[in-house]
Amino acid sequence: MTIRKTMKAVLLLSLFISAQKVAGQKKYTISGSIKSKNNGESIIGASIKVLNSNYGTSSNEYGFYSISLIPDTYQLVYSAIGKTPDTLSINLVSNIEKNISLSEANYELTGVIVASNKSLGRSVTGSQMSIEKLSMQETRNIPVIFGEKDLLKTIQLLPGIKTAGDGNSGIFVRGGSADQNQIILDEANIYNAAHLFGFFSTFNSDAIKDIAVYKGGMPAQYGGRLSSVLDVRMNEGNNQNTNVSGSLGLISAKLNVEGPIQKNKSSFLITGRRTYADMFLRMDEKYKDNQLYFYDLNAKLNYELGKKNKLYVSGYFGKDVLNYNKQFGLFWGNGTGTMRWNHIFNSRLFLNTSLIFSNYNYEFKVKNGTNDIRIFSQIRDWNLKQDYQYSINNKNNLRFGWSAIYHIIRPGEITGNATSSINDKIQDKRYSYESAFYASNVYKPSKNLSITLGSRLSGFNVMGGGSFFNIDDAGNIIDTIKYAKEEIVKTYCNLEPRVSIGYILNANTSIKAAYARNAQYMHQITNSNGSNPLDKWASTSNIIKPQLSNQFSLGYYSNIFLNTYEFTAEAYYKEMENVLDYRNGADLFLNETVEAQLLFGKGRAYGIEFMLKKKAGKLTGWISYTLSKTERKINGINNNEWYNATQDRTHDMSIVGIYQLSKKWTLSGNFVFYTGSAVTFPSGKYQVNGQTVYYYNSRNADRMPNYHRLDFGATMQLKKFKKWTKELVFSLYNVYGRENAFTINFRDNKDNPNVTEIVQTSLFRWVPSISYNFKF
């Protein structure tokens, strides 16, 4: 059935493309790469516009672009955020290559951020919607907790993206749960993007070039998660000059070294970060045996192999260490490696081949008395994929490719020393293949209309090599079946159509609509709301079905006041199938039959997002507001009726302002308000065997108190000394010291155990910080 559907889709797609080919007048192609002049970094999403026409394109993830036009003389305008646009006159009589280097827009000279080129109003043109893009450049002045710049925290200030909690880098996108975000760093999946329980993300801002967040209408090359794609790209390294930069902050130190291996041709980048807050902690006698820190390393090499080939090798390694009194030790971290080969077949066909490795594991050690216990778990991926980008003609751009991932999960292993009270237990490894084929065509039939039609066909093979179970409705195991390693236990297949349409109403206004279906085969089973390094990943199995979602979105985009302001509004409706929750009283700890502890159901989320952004002038920033509803309906929870998901927050608002006071000072501030998360408070209590037991009536029918907070920041440029630039960054988190509730607990009063007290714990009040950044 599904296969027939796919065939149909592919057929339709090819018809669509071929229909456009008929027009046939001889065309030539202008292609090349777009780079930043001062450091040679390729520019993603730079705009290429043919002046006085409706033709245009943008550079891909590797800075490559291609546009086909009939012979004529054209004016081409190349532009990108933060860069000075460049115009080129081209007399097109044959295929030509134009490699462009754009220089930095000089803010320092004018003290004012230049009004962006019209074509940079990214939201108005094209058919892609529900996307947020941020470059490190744009986030550098926004105040953050502990002064630790963090992309995942900054994107929480954008509409439709909600924070997992105070000071937390975890996110919820359009009503999805945390594991429904696909977080990829140079294409490698990051299974746990959190350091220190979510207070910091795994992304060291010094190593990152930019991030694109797809909240809906995901292009067909992405797949595997329901809610969003966070595509994070690392810097490539300066191929012009060797640079050393770094920072000393309240909690961490960073060092970044980059430079050319061969000027203009190849470069390297190494960035490291280590927190040292625990060193202060250890000065206190009370905490001297405790350790709590993390470090991470990013490295990248890129090498041009002639004109047609480019090789990138990048890697990430990060680790968190928590040692408590030599009694408990908890260590966790991700490691990834990506090898990419760009190949230009000709001016119209571009290929990227990637081999990607990703690993996440944790280790937990407990020592008490004669017990010395170690617990270990790991998830590991090997991924091979190819992505072709083919510029068919000036109206059609086709992208197609395939991907295959081999997942190996070691769900849990517990081992003890000879004198311990436990038996060693190694759970069966889980093996699976996740594969996909996709094709997507961007079709621009007229100046005003852009249509993207694509589909992804994804498949998942659950492989043997262990025991699988059949369970009844109550979660009891009926029988156990052993499969050999090469045997297929079960195969799933899903067709995921992706359609989006953009229509330009006038020079400054457009409307867009999109539909996307997504399938998710890897699931995180979590007992907590924040990030817990021990949260378990489980692959789709004979019992756990792939999660599916359908999302419809509609948007309005406009540039107003000569492009100084940008106003966007997007509405979405998303439905989800086979979402997971766990049973009441579930014991997920090293449980072989996780499936027996789970419940399945559906979800729905809808909302409307508004954003008003001021893009130019001394004062820049935005106001974003989201009104939304997120619900779940799970068999076995809340009498099988719809209930609020934890991340359901009716109102969510952020205001961000950055003011360039002088050449020396930049001031900034942000204000955040959101409705408290949906939680379950007791509606009664009673006594059993002398213990106070709380009685709960309906799931998530209560609310945490509303959250709000104001932060200030200031950046001071210090005197330049030769090539040595320095700046001091000050910030104050939670200016008015609001006690935002982190948890609310009920307990017997200490002095009068006969009385119940409600206790609110809050985390961060008035967190000042200072960091020193340098570069030479």
Add this chain to the structure above:
Amino acid sequence: MKKINSIISIGILLCGLAGCEKVTDLDLNTTTPIIVVDGQVTNNSAVGSIVKLSYTNKVKSDNSIVPLPGATVTIQEDNGTVYSLPEVSNGVYKNENLVGIAGKTYNLKVVANGITLTSSSKMPAMVNFDSLVVEDFPNFGKTVKVVTPFYNDPKGRGNNYSFFLFKNGRLIKDVFAYDDSFIDGKKVTFPLIYSREEDEFKKGDIIEVVMNCIDDGNYKYWFSFSQSSTGSPQAVPDNPISNIKGHAIGVFGANTYQKRNVIVP
């Protein structure tokens, strides 16, 4: 593994250096009172068999029990003798002659206000409570005293245990429930680590530990209680999984009962 969660909370608090607690007030929903069954059959004649019936109370009221008087309570041993439990005080039903025997199933029947409630529990084989020792336990820069019960888990899965701690005759409000999925056939030496600072043991304190061998239903109850219903739950708050049939909550268990005590040196 409650410990893992608590270590994570410690981590979170270490991160949130400015973390602070305050007593607050909230508007809470209330429900119509529901019947609570708190009953057990033991193999110890001094403890006997006792069923307490009560109603749920408002969260903001005090912790005293709202008793349910005037009910008819019977317990049948396997398919044999039916013992009736007369009301000995308000809401408390007791029969001193009913002393449980390992391997036998006890069937509870309660008729209260025209509602019938039933439950059953099989008394497991008793595992000997070998000894109880006081140990040092490092806790945030200071060393506290804890007690460790020693016992040998018999080979073969299916043994479950619950422990209750008393300090100078007063119950410490922490629940310790274990199954044998990790300890099967092993000598068990895990300390019982209490959570509240005010419960800290001092020299001369008399610590009593009650060890119950419990059936699967009772283990589920106490495990889910410790995860979800303590007021500061480790998991999403929910009611413990009750083994009472009918419109009521609570637990009924046929448990073996052993008690040891130790004086903190």
